[in-house]
Amino acid sequence: MKLILSILYIVCTFLCKNVLSFALLLLSAVLLLLISRIPPRIVLRSLRALLFVMLFTAVLNLLFTKGETELFAFWRIHVYVEGVYSAVFMLVRIMVLILSTSLFLTYTTTPIALTDAIESLLSPLRVVHLPVHEFAMMMTIALRFIPTLMEETDKIMNAQKARGVDFSSGGLIKRAKALIPILIPLFISAFRRADELAMAMECRCYRGGKGRTKMRVSHLHASDFVALLMMVLFGAAVLYLNRLGLFYTL
Numbered sequence: 001m002k003l004i005l006s007i008l009y010i011v012c013t014f015l016c017k018n019v020l021s022f023a024l025l026l027l028s029a030v031l032l033l034l035i036s037r038i039p040p041r042i043v044l045r046s047l048r049a050l051l052f053v054m055l056f057t058a059v060l061n062l063l064f065t066k067g068e069t070e071l072f073a074f075w076r077i078h079v080y081v082e083g084v085y086s087a088v089f090m091l092v093r094i095m096v097l098i099l100s101t102s103l104f105l106t107y108t109t110t111p112i113a114l115t116d117a118i119e120s121l122l123s124p125l126r127v128v129h130l131p132v133h134e135f136a137m138m139m140t141i142a143l144r145f146i147p148t149l150m151e152e153t154d155k156i157m158n159a160q161k162a163r164g165v166d167f168s169s170g171g172l173i174k175r176a177k178a179l180i181p182i183l184i185p186l187f188i189s190a191f192r193r194a195d196e197l198a199m200a201m202e203c204r205c206y207r208g209g210k211g212r213t214k215m216r217v218s219h220l221h222a223s224d225f226v227a228l229l230m231m232v233l234f235g236a237a238v239l240y241l242n243r244l245g246l247f248y249t250l
Contacts, residue, residue: 001224003117005231006104012235013096019085020241022092028234029096032103046102047095054094062087106143115140116218134208141197149190156185 009028016022033043047054067082105114118136126132160181168175 001220001228002104002109003114003121005227006101008231008235009100009104010097012231012238013093013100015235015238015242016089016093017242018244020244021238022089024234024237024241025096026092029099032100036103036108038103038107043099043102043107047098050094050098054091057094058087058091061090111140111144113218114143116214120218131208133210133212145190145193148193149186152189153182153186156182156189 013025016025033040062079062083063077065080065083065086066078067080069081071079071081071084073079109117115136118139119133122130122132122136165178165181
């Protein structure tokens, strides 16, 4: 149900079109943060990794969105009020997307529960002989190793800095070349970890999902359907606010 709710929430995020609907979206993100009881600094840490992408996208929307009300012009650059709204909306949309996926899944759901959920949702595809269990296991292992690879990257960067490598000075090409001493050891470490994991799974007689049983079988409860109803009402509220057409509309 959390997977379904996260997908519906992402859809609602892209349905927002004006100031009122984006205000409701921000309010819902704050409520999710309060309900999850996760410290805000931990959640904001996930935004820091994509800060450059968020700012770059906002600047593109600011400079290349045309409109009727011009704020100022410099050389060939023209900034419009519509561009400001578009940049702010895009920034909010990306931020809420990252927060929602973190709060719905990565910060509040264990990898085992996530594997079972993906396998359960994709179970109808077994009719066409798709390896659903293996696909769910592959996705969960990928999610599990993201923090490990980030930690490994940090260790390699510190080791290279101790050897005198400079990652902050020079042009774009020089900085890109400076990343080569990081990428090569990182790929070698990733392949080594993958080989060790495959060997460990074979030693434990893992042969895929055929004939496997679960120690704990999850069931849907009334609270799950209440949460689904609230998400549907939230989507209906977003559509209603979009139809009002107040303030700026995309």
